[in-house]
Amino acid sequence: MNYIGGNWEKGLGATYASINPRNETILWEGNYASKDQIKSAIDCASKAHSKWSSLSFKERLEIIKNFYNLLEKNAQTVSEIIALETGKVGHDAESEVSAARAKLKNVLDAYENRTGVKKNVANIMETSLTHHSLGVVCVIGPFNFPLHLPNGQITPGLLAGNTVIFKPSESTPLISEYMMMLWEEAGIPKGVINLLHGKKWVVQNLVKHSKIKGIFFTGGYDAGRSIHASVSGEIDKLVALELGGINPIVVWNTNKIKQVKNIILESAFISTGQRCTCARKLILPKNKYGKKILDSIKKELDDPSTMNHFLGPLISNEARLKVISQQKKLKKIGARIIKESKLPKGKGFFITPGLIDSTNLKERFDEEIFGPILQVHFVGSFSEAIDEANNTKFGLAASLISDSRSLFDQFHSSINSGLVNFNATTTGASGALPFGGVGKSGNYRPAGFYAADFCAWPKSSVLKKL
Numbered sequence: 001m002n003y004i005g006g007n008w009e010k011g012l013g014a015t016y017a018s019i020n021p022r023n024e025t026i027l028w029e030g031n032y033a034s035k036d037q038i039k040s041a042i043d044c045a046s047k048a049h050s051k052w053s054s055l056s057f058k059e060r061l062e063i064i065k066n067f068y069n070l071l072e073k074n075a076q077t078v079s080e081i082i083a084l085e086t087g088k089v090g091h092d093a094e095s096e097v098s099a100a101r102a103k104l105k106n107v108l109d110a111y112e113n114r115t116g117v118k119k120n121v122a123n124i125m126e127t128s129l130t131h132h133s134l135g136v137v138c139v140i141g142p143f144n145f146p147l148h149l150p151n152g153q154i155t156p157g158l159l160a161g162n163t164v165i166f167k168p169s170e171s172t173p174l175i176s177e178y179m180m181m182l183w184e185e186a187g188i189p190k191g192v193i194n195l196l197h198g199k200k201w202v203v204q205n206l207v208k209h210s211k212i213k214g215i216f217f218t219g220g221y222d223a224g225r226s227i228h229a230s231v232s233g234e235i236d237k238l239v240a241l242e243l244g245g246i247n248p249i250v251v252w253n254t255n256k257i258k259q260v261k262n263i264i265l266e267s268a269f270i271s272t273g274q275r276c277t278c279a280r281k282l283i284l285p286k287n288k289y290g291k292k293i294l295d296s297i298k299k300e301l302d303d304p305s306t307m308n309h310f311l312g313p314l315i316s317n318e319a320r321l322k323v324i325s326q327q328k329k330l331k332k333i334g335a336r337i338i339k340e341s342k343l344p345k346g347k348g349f350f351i352t353p354g355l356i357d358s359t360n361l362k363e364r365f366d367e368e369i370f371g372p373i374l375q376v377h378f379v380g381s382f383s384e385a386i387d388e389a390n391n392t393k394f395g396l397a398a399s400l401i402s403d404s405r406s407l408f409d410q411f412h413s414s415i416n417s418g419l420v421n422f423n424a425t426t427t428g429a430s431g432a433l434p435f436g437g438v439g440k441s442g443n444y445r446p447a448g449f450y451a452a453d454f455c456a457w458p459k460s461s462v463l464k465k466l
Contacts, residue, residue, distance in 0.1 A: 001030060001177060002033050002037060002041070002194075002195055002196050002197055003177070003180045003184070003193075003194055003195035004037060004040055004041045004044055004194050004195075004196075005040065005041070005044030005048075005190050005191045005194065006044075006184070006189075006190025006191060007190075009037065010030070010031060011030055011031030011032050011033050011034065011037065011197055011198075012031060012033070012034035012036070012037060013031050013032030013033055013034045013037075013198065013202075014031065014032050015029065015030070015031050016029075016030065016031070016032060016170060016197075017029045017030075018085055018171065018172065018173050018174050019171075019316070020084055020085070020087070021086065021087030021312070021313035021314065021315055021316065021348060021349045022087050022312065022313055022347075022348045023347050023348055024347050024348060024349075027084055027085060027174055028085075028173055028174040028177075030173060030197060031197070032170075032197050032198040032199065032202060033196040033197055033198050033202055035205060037196065038196060038198075038202060038205045038206060038209075039209075041165050041194040041196055042136060042165065042206070042209050042211050042212065043211075044190070044191035044194060045136040045163040045164065045165055045191055045192070045194055045211075046135070046136050046163070046211045047191055048163050048189060048190065048191030048192045049133070049135055049136060049161075049162070049163045051189065052158075052161060052163055052189060052192050053132075053133045053161035053162070055161075057116075057159075060158065060159055060161065061108075061159065063186055063187050063188055063189075064104065064155060064158060064159060064186075065104070066185075066186035066187055067182055067183055067186035067188070068101065068103075068104045069186075070182045070185055070186055071097070071100065071101055071182060072101055074182065075094075075097050075098075075101065077178075078097050078147065078175070078178065079093040079094045079096070079097045080093070081174055081175045081178055082096055082097070082146060082147060082175055084174070085146070085171070085172050085174050085175055086143060086144065086146065086171075086172065086312075086315065087272075087312040087313040087314070087315065087348075087349070088271060088312055089308070089309070089310070089311075089312050091309075092270070092271055092312075096145055096147055096148045097147065097148075099148045099431070100147050100148040100151050100152075102431060103148070103151060103152055103155060103431060104155065106431040106432055106448075106449060107152075107155045107156050107159060107451075107452070108159075109432070109449075110156065110449045110450070110451065110452040111156065111159055111160070111452050113449075113452075114449075114450065114452040114453055115131040115160065115452045115453070115455075115456050115458075116131060117129070117130050117131070124464065124465075125462055125463060125464045126462075126463040126464075127460070127461065127462055127463070128460070128461040128463060129458060129459070129460055129461075130458070130459045130461075131160065131456035131457065131458055131459070132161070132456055132457055132458075132459055133160050133161030133162045133455070133456055134160075134162055134213040134214040134238060134455065134456070134457065135162065135163070135211070135213040135214070136162070136163050136164075136165065136211050136212055136213060136214075137157050137162045137163070137164055137165070137212070137213060137214030137215070137216060137455070138164070138165045138166070138167060138206050138207065138212055138214070138215055138216070139153045139154050139157065139164055139165070139166045139167070139216045140167045140203055140206075140215070140216065140217040140218070140219065140227075141166065141167070141168045141169055141172075141176070141218060142169055142218045142219050143169035143171040143172045143315050144271060144274045144275060144276075144315070145218075145275075146168060146169060146172035146175045146176060147175055147179060149218050149242075149447075150166060150168065150176075150179075150218075151179070152447055152448070152451060153216040153218075153240075153447060153451055153455075154166060154193070156451045156452050156455045157214070157216070157455045158188075158192065158193070159455070160452070160455040160456040161456075162214065162455060163191060163192050163193070163194075164192070164193045164194065165193075165194045165195075165196060165206060165212075166180075166193065166194065166195050166196070167195075167196050167197075167198060167202060167203060167206060168195070168197070169219075170197065170198070170199055171315050171316065173197050176195060176197075177195065180193070180195045200223075200226075203223075203227065204230055207227055207230055207231055207237075208230055208231065212237065213236065213237060213238065214237070214238045214239075214240075214454065214455070215227060215231065215237060215238070215239045215240070216240045216447075216454070217239075217240070217241050217242065218242040218243075218276075218447075219242075219243065219244075220243065220244055220368070220370075221243045221244055221368070221394075221440045221441075224241040224243045227239065227241070228241060228443065238445075238454055239443065239445070240443070240445035240447070240451075240454045241442050241443045241445065242276070242435070242436055242437075242442055242445075242446075242447050243276070243394075243396075243437065243440060243441050243442050244276045244368040244370070244394065244396065244440075244441060245276055245277060245280070245368065245394045245395070245396025245397055245417075245437055245441045246280045246281060246366065246367075246368055246392040246394045247267075247277055247278065247279050247280050247281070247394075247396055247397040247398060247399075247417070247426045248279070248280070248281040248282075248283055248388070248389035248392075248398050248399075248415075248426075249263070249264060249267050249268075249279040249281070249282055249283070249398070249399045249400075249401065249426055250283040250385045250386075250389055250398070250399070250400045250401070250402075250411065251264075251282070251283070251284055251285070251290070251293055251400075251401045251402070252285060252382055252385060252400065252401075252402045252404075252407060253382075253402045253403055253404045253407055254289075254401060254402050254403045255289055256403070257289075257292055257293060257296055258296075259401075259423075260293055260296075260401050261293065261296040261297060261300065263399070263401055263423070263424070263425055264279065264282060264293075264297055264374075264401075265297065265300055265306065265310065266310070266425045266427065267279035267399065267425040267426040267427055268280075268282070268372070268374040269307065269310040269311060269353055269372050269374075270310050270425075270427055271310070271312075272310065272311050272312050272313065272314055272351070272371065272372050273353075273369070273370065273371045273372035273373065274314065274315065274370055274371065275427050276396060276397075276441075277396060277397040277419065277426050277427045277429065278426065278427060279374065279397075279399070279425075279426045279427075280368065280369060280373075280374070280375060281358075281374075281375050281376075281377060281388070281389070281392075282297075282374055282375065282376045282377070283376075283377045283379060283385045283388050283389060284376060284377070284378055284379075285378070285379065285380075285385075286378040286379060286380050290378055294338075294355075294376060297355065297374075298338060298339060298355060301339055301353050301355060302339075307353060310372075311350075311353065311372060312350075313348045313349040313350045313351070314349045314350075314351055314371055315349065316349055317349050319349065319370065319371065320343060320349050320350075320351045320371065322370075322371075323341060323351060323369055323370070323371035323372075323373060324341065324342075324343065324351075326367055326369045326373070327340070327341055327354060327356070327369075327373060329365070329367075330356055330358060330361070330365055330375070331356075333361050333362045333363050333365060334360055334361045334362040334363075335356045335357060335358045335361060335365075335375070336356070336357040336359075336360075337354070337356055337357075338355040338356060338357055338376070339353070339354055339355040340352075340354060341353060341354030341371070341372065341373050351371060351372060352372075353372040353373070353374075354372065354373035354374070355373075355374055355376065356373060356374070356375050356376065357375075357376050357377075357378075358375040358376065358377055359376070359377050359378045359379075364391070366392050366393055366394070368394065382407065382410070386410075386411065386414045386415065389415055390414070390415065390416050392439075393439050393440045394437065394439055394440045394441045395416045395417045395418065395437045395438035395439040395440070395441050396417060396418060396419060396436075396437035396441035396442070397417055397418070397419040397420075397421070397426040397427070397429075397437070398411075398415045398417040398419070398420050398421070398426065399420070399421040399422070399423075399424060399425065399426045399428075400420075400421070400422055400423075401423055402422075402423070405422075408422040416438055416439065417437060417438070417441075418434070418435070418436045418437040418438055418441065418442065418446060419435065419437070429448065430448075431448060431449065432449055433448055433449050434446035434447070434448045434449050434450035435447045435448030435449075435450075436448070436450070
């Protein structure tokens with residue numbers, strides 16, 4: 001069901017279903033929104049904006065707190081729905097809910113630090129800085145974090161006084177509807193938040209509408225580029241894109257094989273490799289330690305007691321066929337398959353982990369493989385490692401594992417990524433920091449702590465006495 005102007009409405013568009021990736025059973029059936037329903041949702045959000053934005057910060061916050069209290073109360077149900085709909089292993093779904101529950105404090109800190117009201121009184125004049133809502137914004141969410149990532153934009157958006165139209169991934173309609181039920185129970189006024197189901201054409205109709213003033217998208221590069229191109233001439237629309245990455249993890253100047261192995265495995269294979277920050281490239285020294293590290297990784301890939309902690313199915317059969325196709329492409333251009341990723345027999349969209357030596361490719365491969373495949377590159381020097389890490393048009397996350405802090409200082413200053421970690425996974429991120437990338441990974445509108453920046457616009461004033 002779509003949620004428009006405080007009412008639940010059956011979609012008038014095409015029928016579709018949410019499929020359990022573990023056993024291919026139908027979890028949910030419904031319809032996409034129609035063009036008229038898209039217009040209705042935008043009109044409802046536009047009408048609700050004036051009253052919502054005129055509420056005091058405290059009044060808006062009270063309703064938002066109600067939502068987070070309900071999320072806390074229903075955490076077990078929410079994590080179960082996420083696990084069912086995305087195929088995540090239990091602890092992975094639970095960690096998403098925990099991250100979402102912790103979001104409010106960071107959003108409040110960011111609002112106070114980055115936006116809000118600021119005044120300075122001097123002898124002859126006063127300066128004032130206030131921040132104001134954009135209007136109607138649309139949040140276009142991903143399947144891999146269907147609760148945490150959208151709410152990381154919905155919450156600061158609402159707090160700043162915007163009204164929201166949420167278009168979730170078509171793979172996760174069930175959790176998005178449950179989320180709307182919690183917002184409704186929290187007392188959100190009619191029209192302030194709306195839910196529309198749909199695919200690309202729904203997004204295109206949304207983002208092109210003249211009343212949409214903010215577009216917050218999380219997903220793949222091609223979809224993000226398409227959205228950006230659709231509104232490229234409309235300078236009054238703020239577009240924030242959080243896209244993918246070909247994220248390198250470099251190991252240098254350490255012989256702590258066990259610690260290194262654990263960081264690599266989690267970086268590459270958590271959530272079955274379906275995180276935008278998952279490590280895609282492992283860069284190792286061309287020496288005995290590099291070989292030992294590779295051997296330790298290879299051994300763990302055959303151990304179910306290790307890999308079952310990270311691996312479930314991919315989100316769809318289409319997704320896993322794409323991963324296999326990309327593996328074949330790598331092999332064709334000279335990659336050496338160390339451990340081949342395969343499709344097991346039986347129900348579910350499962351895929352085995354893969355390990356590929358891409359050191360001697362005949363041509364550059366710069367595609368994000370959104371699944372459990374890790375490419376390995378052997379290099380002869382640390383400067384070569386940095387060059388290989390930067391050998392991509394993406395720039396989201398990178399990590400160095402080393403005993404040398406001075407090497408990290410060099411790494412940090414040289415790597416073209418928005419998230420650069422030391423002796424931590426590429427997937428490790430703090431809610432108290434901005435989250436975003438450069439190049440094909442985003443458009444310099446980081447989310448996380450800096451999401452407050454793209455949810456409001458500043459108004460500066462100088463005040464003097466006559």
